[in-house]
Amino acid sequence: MKKAKLTGRIVTPEDSDYEQARTNNNLNNPKYPSVIVFCQKTKDVVNALKWARENNEPFRIRSGRHSYENFSLVNKGLVIDVSDMNDISVNLSEMTARIDAGANMGNVYRTLWEHGVTIPAGTESSVGVVGLTLGGGIGMLSRPFGLTCDNLIEIETVVASEHEGAQVIRANKQQHHDLFWASRGGGGGNFGIVTSLTFKLHAINEVSLFSITWGWDDFEVAFDAWQKWAPYTDKRLTSQIELKTKEVGEIVAQGEFIGTAAELKKLLRPLRKTGLPTSIWIKEVPYSKAIEFFDLPSGNQPAYRKRSGSFLERPFPYKAIQRMKEFLAHAPNSNTTIWQQSLRGAVGEIAPQHTAYYYRNAIIAQEYNTSWKKPKEEEQNIKWVENLRQALSPYTSGDYVNFPDRYIKDWHTAYYGRNFRRLREVKTKYDPYNVFQFQQSIPPIRKWL
Template sequence: MAQNRKKTGTRLTGRIVLPGSSSYNMARMEYNRRFSKFPRVIVFCRRTQDVINAVKWARERGVRLRARSGRHSYEGFSSVNGGIIIDVSEMNQVRVDRRRRLAYVQTGNPLARVYRKLWDKRVTLPAGTAPDVGVGGLTLGGGIGLLSRKYGLTCDNLKQVKMVVASGRYGAKTIIANKKKHTDLLWASRGGGGGNYGISTAYTFRVRPIKMVSIYSITWKWRDLEKVFPTWQRWAPSVTNRLTSTIEVAAKQVGTIVSTGQLLGSAAELRRWIRPLLRTGTPVKAMVRTVPFIEATKFFAEGDLNLEPKFKISGAFGFRPLPREGVKIIRDFLSHAPNKHSTVWCQSLGGTGSAVSRVSPTATAYPHRKAETIYELSARWRNNGEQQRNIQWVKRFRRALRPFVVGDYVNFPDLRIKNWPKAYYGVNFPRLKRVKRKYDPHNVFRFAQSIPVD
């Protein structure tokens, strides 16, 4: 490995992939195939020391670095041309202390594996739906999902984070942030975005006992949009916090509206709660059933499978239901979508007794506590020739909705948003910059929308 060593420099450790290696193309690939970057080296770390060595190696040589676990960065922030990718996906231990209701989770775990390992002990963590998203990026940006209204965001259940940070002129070291030490870094790690201060390697989460849940799915045809969407928006925050729900409007070429949700309760109770939805428009399909929680995670993951490989996504938060004019914008844009893979998706967050909105907007770095819903606008395609049309469609859609929605979710990053610090972090941005200056004064961990030092 002489090519990885200065005379007195640090040597890379772990599984090292260089250009020319048979595994290089697979190793450099992003989840969003819109991005195709060519790093100088990719290090698959197997232990914390590998991460420390990689950060030192990069600093000694002035090489740009990126942290990566699930590869789900929608704008390709976890990849880099000519630099080093420090990939932590092979650090994937999970340990559960059921008595203390704590789980120790290494940062390389995809969400499906976390759910499965926790399920073995009949506990869970409120988290997302995409099975292959990395638990690290999900947590550090907030973490929304179908237990959010009852148990909060993933980051609300984060008790401790272990992180490799830059140290001195060329060094790196591990620190632990919890409620007793480095409390400012723990605060920033609860919604302040991944990769800003260092490379997180392990998390300690509070977990909750779980067994059975009830799930529903209702499908309507396109013609019911003006009835169904306003009904869902008024209904979703008004129900018990044990019920978190979603709605997705597909492009007119597909012509469906689908609402799904999960209740900590029985199927009979869930049927009562969803009655207002079933009485709206003319549902063409409806399902309610009680399943083991692990089966519910698979059911909600199905929507993330078999998607087009290239995409553009933007997000926003709704603090009140869209007026008629806003619903008309959704109708107009999805009537003229670039292709059938375009959608708008919403999930309930706030309302009656919501654990998300009970937390102050400044208690964690995630500021959007009072939002009732989150929006995801997405366009997907396969061929490069379709790219600009799709990107422009998302940009125009977001702009049209702007009078009715606020900000964006840092885990739905969008390079087209000019004032992204306000959109992602709101009132918490100045404090996040102070944390950045303290833990990464040399701005080692930087990318297109990383927290700046000044």
């Protein structure tokens, strides 16, 4: 049999663009691969997987470079990067789009908007569509349209093959339906290398946005009003709230509504009447402006970061709200925040076992964020996130697999709940020799100790 060769755009440590090529969004916990292959077509992915297996080379899969714990990088191994594969083809008669795995959300949203359509997905423009989708996909259209993975129709993926080394298969509700189930919330990099995704589309035009800001003294009442309103209001409205440090002294609630500004103003009455807001605005805008509004350019810049998260299945009691306030009063720096997004709506209309994404009963997803400037500040920042997660754990459930945290010991239960056993069965069927592995990858059943 002919030996495999790497094809595509190849970068090694000797190349001038290596530093840029190896750098992910998170500068913390850096990795130094021996070779990075930027695949331009599916055949390049097949060749890369075959080459890695023939040479017994450790490898990782990468797209948007937003793996919070840098699980998409490896020291002294191969990175199979699909970000050069970014074609998007729209079929308006069928209201579907086929999107290459390397497309980022900015590219996806802009292209779909040209046709007056969209998919529900995340907010940061440089995030890759594939990683977002495979983990679930939470964003500003989650409540009306569901998670990104709920709108997935089919994937093309390269899996490990016993005889050929690698083969291309399609997974949907008819073919390889078990892999398709696992690919809707089971996380990226566990079963194969996804090369394209097909989605159902939603028509979109004008939407209404809001932003309400409170000062530090309204912390408790503002958050309590938001958490008891946001998951239960009109499902056409998805919102988020960001709790900033005492130093910054702001609580900011924002959201996106598929409807008029007049309707939105009425829906917002419970928030508008809470505390003493320092600013309130409501605007009706083209959907493209909403995409720009929620994008965070700072989130797209490489930095030293630590993130973790959890779900709320019931509102926080007053004691938990006070704990958040205490932590933000003693934050390691002013970039530190606690962020929450409302769920339920279409997300909760699907049973927890229907897809690999388990937390269908959650009312809110939350994220603990910090970033810092100098490597020596790492310890105190990571400690802050870990201590906060533990302090809130009596009131929370699990964690979102797209907010991975290497300090979570029971990660398999935290990410996947009761779906973990079935995910391991799918892993055993499609990757029995554990070819696709990283620090928190799903193990096949016979390999689990």
